[in-house]
Amino acid sequence: MSSTLEKSTQNGASCSADAELVRQSVLKLRPYVPGKPIEEVKRELGLPDDFSIIKLASNENVLGPSPRAVEAMRAATENVWLYPDDTCFELKNALAAHWKLTPQHFIIGNGSDEIIHFLALAFLDKERGDEVIFGAPSFVQYKAAAMIADCAFHAVPLDPNMVHDLAAMKSQISDKTRLIFIANPNNPTGTTVTRAAFETFLEDLPPHVIVVLDEAYDEYVAAEDNPRALDYIQNHNVVSLHTFSKAYGLAGTRVGYGIARPELMQFLQQVRGPFNVNTLAQVAAIAALGDQNHLQNSVKVNAQGRAQLQQAFGEMGLEFIPSQANFVLVNIGRDAAASFNELLRRGVIVRTGTPFGLDSWLRVTVGTREMNQRFISALREVLDS
Numbered sequence: 001m002s003s004t005l006e007k008s009t010q011n012g013a014s015c016s017a018d019a020e021l022v023r024q025s026v027l028k029l030r031p032y033v034p035g036k037p038i039e040e041v042k043r044e045l046g047l048p049d050d051f052s053i054i055k056l057a058s059n060e061n062v063l064g065p066s067p068r069a070v071e072a073m074r075a076a077t078e079n080v081w082l083y084p085d086d087t088c089f090e091l092k093n094a095l096a097a098h099w100k101l102t103p104q105h106f107i108i109g110n111g112s113d114e115i116i117h118f119l120a121l122a123f124l125d126k127e128r129g130d131e132v133i134f135g136a137p138s139f140v141q142y143k144a145a146a147m148i149a150d151c152a153f154h155a156v157p158l159d160p161n162m163v164h165d166l167a168a169m170k171s172q173i174s175d176k177t178r179l180i181f182i183a184n185p186n187n188p189t190g191t192t193v194t195r196a197a198f199e200t201f202l203e204d205l206p207p208h209v210i211v212v213l214d215e216a217y218d219e220y221v222a223a224e225d226n227p228r229a230l231d232y233i234q235n236h237n238v239v240s241l242h243t244f245s246k247a248y249g250l251a252g253t254r255v256g257y258g259i260a261r262p263e264l265m266q267f268l269q270q271v272r273g274p275f276n277v278n279t280l281a282q283v284a285a286i287a288a289l290g291d292q293n294h295l296q297n298s299v300k301v302n303a304q305g306r307a308q309l310q311q312a313f314g315e316m317g318l319e320f321i322p323s324q325a326n327f328v329l330v331n332i333g334r335d336a337a338a339s340f341n342e343l344l345r346r347g348v349i350v351r352t353g354t355p356f357g358l359d360s361w362l363r364v365t366v367g368t369r370e371m372n373q374r375f376i377s378a379l380r381e382v383l384d385s
Ligand SMILES: Cc1ncc(COP(=O)(O)O)c(C=O)c1O
Pocket: 058, 059, 110, 111, 112, 113, 114, 139, 183, 186, 187, 214, 216, 242, 243, 244, 245, 251, 254, 255, 256
């Protein structure tokens, strides 16, 4: 046991000498809190191994990945003694063909989380006084990126419909603004901005501002007036973020990507660590991209499940935010943390809105028809008790 740990155990307080070792901005950071893993719930509640638990907490694709991706990973296991292809040559070519761009338009990351990190590393300069703008509530990693870079940020409240308030965000732009993050659809609300609103937002933006349109849930969007970053990357400082973790069902492999004009992209390549995307992730992503039938089926099952959940919430008289993603945010009108625990006991893992400041809300990932039904029944029980 380290002396630090001993000291903190004995004194019940962390050692202030240690706190002086670290960059001061890091002291304010809190580790990311992921959705609870199934095995952890079983351990904590002392549930038997065969107790059935469904996890609707991390916006994964409940249908899993394409069987072709699984097969590609199986076939590639023999090669894992070799370092992966550092340039992700094949994957970038596959993406370039898919999006009708060049490989130079892409950067591949260990999840799109890593690309958010690269954006901060490449573009945020504390000495220059750079600032970041993002919505509130929105994906927590934007704030983390600003804090790690020790840069000031503006967390701009969503509008009353829980949609990004682009006009309010624009009004925060100053000569210090460097990065603006817009999750579209937004996490945790599932809402999208309109193309018209986004285009008005882009008009006359100063050239020192980079807009990051995080399209992690893009495949699920049904709204016809949804903007797509690809239409803007050539003529604006727009970076698009995508992931294989959601609709492509590959969250466990950690692979995501960014798209921007090559002149911007080169700076992200400069901060990327070597071999950041492992071999299995690369082959899985290529195979998944090649199986658009699986993707379309996942999108269809999600649309049906989303409608099923939203209808049930309506029937239960619960306020919810109509979603364009693979999760729905619902106001249960009481302490979400307590209800979360009650749901766990019934074998259903969801997410509370608490990290987003939404204490009476739950965010539930869309499951299969059966999973959604099980969640709805469990929620009815909890709310009736
Ligand atoms: C809006 C948004 N962006 C990015 C991510 C990160 O995805 P990943 O790192 O798995 O690609 C998530 C994950 O939940 C998300 O909700």
